[in-house]
Amino acid sequence: MPRILTVAAAQLGPIQRAEGREVAVARMVRLLERAHARGAELVVFPELALTTFFPRHYHADRAEADAWFESAMPSNATAPLFAAARRYGITFHLGYAERTPDGHHYNTAILVSPAGDVLLKYRKVHLPGHAEFDPKRAVQHLEKRYFEVGNLGFPVIRAPAGGLPGVNMGMMICNDRRWPEAWRVLGLQSVELVMCGYNTPSTNQSAAGFEAHHLRVFHSHLSVQAGAYQNATFAVACAKAGTEDGCELFGHSIIVNPQGEIMAQATSWDDELITADCDMDMCTLGRTTIFAFDKHRRVEAYGRITGQVGAVAPPVWSKTEQ
Numbered sequence: 001m002p003r004i005l006t007v008a009a010a011q012l013g014p015i016q017r018a019e020g021r022e023v024a025v026a027r028m029v030r031l032l033e034r035a036h037a038r039g040a041e042l043v044v045f046p047e048l049a050l051t052t053f054f055p056r057h058y059h060a061d062r063a064e065a066d067a068w069f070e071s072a073m074p075s076n077a078t079a080p081l082f083a084a085a086r087r088y089g090i091t092f093h094l095g096y097a098e099r100t101p102d103g104h105h106y107n108t109a110i111l112v113s114p115a116g117d118v119l120l121k122y123r124k125v126h127l128p129g130h131a132e133f134d135p136k137r138a139v140q141h142l143e144k145r146y147f148e149v150g151n152l153g154f155p156v157i158r159a160p161a162g163g164l165p166g167v168n169m170g171m172m173i174c175n176d177r178r179w180p181e182a183w184r185v186l187g188l189q190s191v192e193l194v195m196c197g198y199n200t201p202s203t204n205q206s207a208a209g210f211e212a213h214h215l216r217v218f219h220s221h222l223s224v225q226a227g228a229y230q231n232a233t234f235a236v237a238c239a240k241a242g243t244e245d246g247c248e249l250f251g252h253s254i255i256v257n258p259q260g261e262i263m264a265q266a267t268s269w270d271d272e273l274i275t276a277d278c279d280m281d282m283c284t285l286g287r288t289t290i291f292a293f294d295k296h297r298r299v300e301a302y303g304r305i306t307g308q309v310g311a312v313a314p315p316v317w318s319k320t321e322q
């Protein structure tokens with residue numbers, strides 16, 4: 001019997017700075033309706049799905065930025081989302097800015113069962129950008145100012161999803177997808193489905209050098225496809241897309257199988273649902289053959305992966321030292 005889970009990426013078009021959470025949540029409820037009509041059992045929403053991608057906006061007074069954060073989940077504003085998931089029997093993944101009761105700030109994602117139980121929580125580990133206003137940048141990227149580094153590692157949970165009694169599910173958020181270490185930590189917990197929301201500008205805003213336009217989508221897909229293949233897992237990468245506060249986000253949400261193939265891809269820069277029927281047993285081939293970690297990994301050669309952060313210079317070859 002195949003273990004089929006019908007998954008969806010619910011890509012969101014732009015959310016402007018002045019728009020409240022209610023506007024985004026109403027759009028997300030419509031996407032859940034559509035997901036139900038198409039038979040989707042698990043729906044992935046993007047990173048920071050309830051508001052504009054606010055790290056592009058500088059608040060000199062850090063406390064002002066608290067307006068972008070959720071201190072309760074669900075809240076009055078997000079309750080309709082939880083109600084719709086219950087109505088349609090859908091498990092959903094939601095990215096949002098989390099303010100904890102003791103005042104910590106994280107870029108967070110949760111996986112919620114149709115009954116409203118939080119099955120898994122993840123807090124973003126790789127925070128790109130900078131902490132102070134950068135006058136050289138056309139658009140700021142202040143994740144390092146507004147968020148703390150996630151303190152939950154990269155957890156995986158086996159939980160019911162759709163008609164399946166157990167699926168091994170893990171999460172990463174946006175920039176994490178570019179780091180093979182994040183994928184491997186999930187792979188080492190036998191993950192079968194990785195969910196990743198993202199907000200990625202269509203151009204490199206750092207002014208540090210030239211990066212051709214078309215490579216932005218290529219690098220995103222390359223990272224997700226490689227991560228899925230090398231860890232024998234399905235992956236759903238779901239974007240916020242379109243022109244938000246004058247800044248273009250490239251969209252191109254995808255669902256990828258354990259062979260690294262794209263099964264479905266968004267083509268608009270708007271609210272768009274893509275779906276795929278994923279047979280979780282497809283993960284078995286990779287993890288019992290070429291990526292059978294227990295047989296082939298050589299941890300004794302990987303010390304640098306956790307032993308150092310930055311790259312060091314290699315020794316310089318010299319003929320006399322041979």
Ligand code: CDT
Nearest residue numbers: 128129141174175199200201
């Ligand atoms: N949201 C997020 O992590 N975006 C980054 C853009 C990096 S530019 C500073 C990404 O890796 O897609």
